[in-house]
Amino acid sequence: MRVTNNITAQRLLANIQRNQQSVATLQEILSTGRKFRLPEQNPISYVESLNLRQELAENRRYQRNLTLSRAGMDLTESTLSTVNDSMQRARQLALQGANGSLSAGSRGAVADEIEQILSTVIQQANANFEGRFIFSGDKTLTTPFERFVGGDGLDAVAYRGDFGDRLIEINQGDFLAANLTGPDVFLLH
Numbered sequence: 001m002r003v004t005n006n007i008t009a010q011r012l013l014a015n016i017q018r019n020q021q022s023v024a025t026l027q028e029i030l031s032t033g034r035k036f037r038l039p040e041q042n043p044i045s046y047v048e049s050l051n052l053r054q055e056l057a058e059n060r061r062y063q064r065n066l067t068l069s070r071a072g073m074d075l076t077e078s079t080l081s082t083v084n085d086s087m088q089r090a091r092q093l094a095l096q097g098a099n100g101s102l103s104a105g106s107r108g109a110v111a112d113e114i115e116q117i118l119s120t121v122i123q124q125a126n127a128n129f130e131g132r133f134i135f136s137g138d139k140t141l142t143t144p145f146e147r148f149v150g151g152d153g154l155d156a157v158a159y160r161g162d163f164g165d166r167l168i169e170i171n172q173g174d175f176l177a178a179n180l181t182g183p184d185v186f187l188l189h
């Protein structure tokens with residue numbers, strides 16, 4: 001076969017065009033950071049990229065769950081600390097009120113302060129985080145503690161939540177309880 005100048009020129013031109021296309025492809029990869037634009041250009045890498053995107057989205061969700069859970073537990077800890085301080089004060093007042101040397105007016109003042117403490121503790125027990133009550137178990141939209149006058153005419157407090165744990169997913173298939181229920185914290189066992 002005879003190779004003419006025309007055939008040589010055509011092959012040279014075809015090689016130059018192929019090289020220019022390769023350079024253009026590499027420039028696009030460098031400028032966009034993507035190895036392909038369309039799935040059919042590299043199906044295996046496309047499927048791998050979809051899997052990676054899904055894993056990243058799941059990891060972001062797990063991280064968000066942990067962040068929200070931690071914020072909720074920090075609020076729970078703060079609330080319990082405030083309730084503990086209130087209960088310590090109520091204990092001091094109860095001991096003081098048990099002293100027989102107090103006048104009726106002093107005992108009335110002690111009773112009034114204990115009444116205020118009870119109201120504060122109920123308010124703290126009904127604390128919420130992002131619109132959800134922290135001590136109501138799974139019934140996060142239900143106010144956990146309700147104060148009412150009992151049949152005997154005395155004030156009483158009823159628990160309206162449930163005993164369920166609020167579970168958050170921290171990894172695929174791994175769940176963590178992210179709450180304390182009202183009975184666990186405020187009711188005697």
